[in-house]
Amino acid sequence: MSEKLQNTSAFFFLFAGFHGFLLFSVFSLMTNSPDIRIGTMAGKGLRTAEYISKILPHGFESFEIQFPGRVDDLDLPALAKEVAGVLKRSDAIVSCIAIYGNPLGDEPKDALCREGWLECIENAHHFGTDLVCGFSGRVRGKPIPDSIPRLKEVFTPLLERAQKLGVRIAFENCPMGGDWRSGDWNIAINPSAWELMFEALPFDNLGLEWEPCHQMCQLIDPMPQLRKYAKRIFHIHGKDAKVLWDVVEREGIIGPNIFAFHKHPGLGDSNWTRIIEELRKAGFRGSIDIEGWHDDVYKGELEMTGQVHALNYLRACRLNHVANPEGF
Numbered sequence: 001m002s003e004k005l006q007n008t009s010a011f012f013f014l015f016a017g018f019h020g021f022l023l024f025s026v027f028s029l030m031t032n033s034p035d036i037r038i039g040t041m042a043g044k045g046l047r048t049a050e051y052i053s054k055i056l057p058h059g060f061e062s063f064e065i066q067f068p069g070r071v072d073d074l075d076l077p078a079l080a081k082e083v084a085g086v087l088k089r090s091d092a093i094v095s096c097i098a099i100y101g102n103p104l105g106d107e108p109k110d111a112l113c114r115e116g117w118l119e120c121i122e123n124a125h126h127f128g129t130d131l132v133c134g135f136s137g138r139v140r141g142k143p144i145p146d147s148i149p150r151l152k153e154v155f156t157p158l159l160e161r162a163q164k165l166g167v168r169i170a171f172e173n174c175p176m177g178g179d180w181r182s183g184d185w186n187i188a189i190n191p192s193a194w195e196l197m198f199e200a201l202p203f204d205n206l207g208l209e210w211e212p213c214h215q216m217c218q219l220i221d222p223m224p225q226l227r228k229y230a231k232r233i234f235h236i237h238g239k240d241a242k243v244l245w246d247v248v249e250r251e252g253i254i255g256p257n258i259f260a261f262h263k264h265p266g267l268g269d270s271n272w273t274r275i276i277e278e279l280r281k282a283g284f285r286g287s288i289d290i291e292g293w294h295d296d297v298y299k300g301e302l303e304m305t306g307q308v309h310a311l312n313y314l315r316a317c318r319l320n321h322v323a324n325p326e327g328f
Helices: 003-031 045-058 076-087 108-127 144-165 191-200 212-216 222-232 245-251 272-281 300-318
Strands: 036-041 062-067 093-099 131-134 168-172 206-210 233-238 240-243 260-263 286-290
Touching: 036 093, 036 233, 036 272, 036 300, 045 062, 045 076, 045 300, 062 076, 062 108, 062 286, 076 093, 076 108, 093 108, 093 233, 093 286, 108 131, 108 144, 131 233, 144 168, 144 191, 168 233, 191 206, 191 222, 206 222, 212 222, 212 240, 212 260, 222 233, 222 272, 272 300, 286 300
Parallel strands: 036 062, 036 286, 062 093, 093 131, 131 168, 168 206, 206 233, 233 286
Antiparallel strands: 240 260
């Protein structure tokens, strides 16, 4: 065989092998969707679909589409159609839609939030999801137990409607600057509050939108509660924290210096391999969606740098799925 023919043959087999690898990789992605997806938050109002189209090439596998306390200015079925048009080019999904306001309040904006919760429940199926997340709300300026009657009044009919539609509801665990004694936004801030909520609202379709960050910033170890409440966790926010224990030991938590910072996963104190292991033990199948725009360093021009680092880190913590040999 001539040297020219040998080179041509080698090139052909290299080319065929490379494309075979590509086809195998694409096929694997299409047929082995992960049990736990790694995504991000992508609610940008009327520009949501455009935003997703720009960040989808980074490899995000799911998207939470969140709304800031109201949806009356949006056509949700039309928005869902636009998003679906972008996602059809990939294996990515909408993990949930979410509304962050105070549905327990008595101001006009709170009424819009309550209407928004119902609209999200009614339209979740257009986005291909069965999950609506958000703040539980709070009676402003009152201790958490004082909000429970109002919580039951507002969310009992919403949960009943959601149940009929096959929709789940999850409350985020963010204090939004509040504590047990007082606050303006949310009561779903720690396990003691969760117990009151679940007792007042005994619905199987009610759960938590959880992240370790908000617990760590209360100096709560997130792992024991994760093990206890894992089966009530419907969605995960990918956000971590870094606690400066030297500041805590020197000044406490009400001194002049910040003692904890929100961080992207992989840049904080949590071991997300252990978090994902606990979720899998509990049978969790859902998404960890990175909640960006909080990191004290990787923000502004470095925002997507931080988010993609978190994406790659969380994928590594999840481990790559490898099928067992057939028959063994």
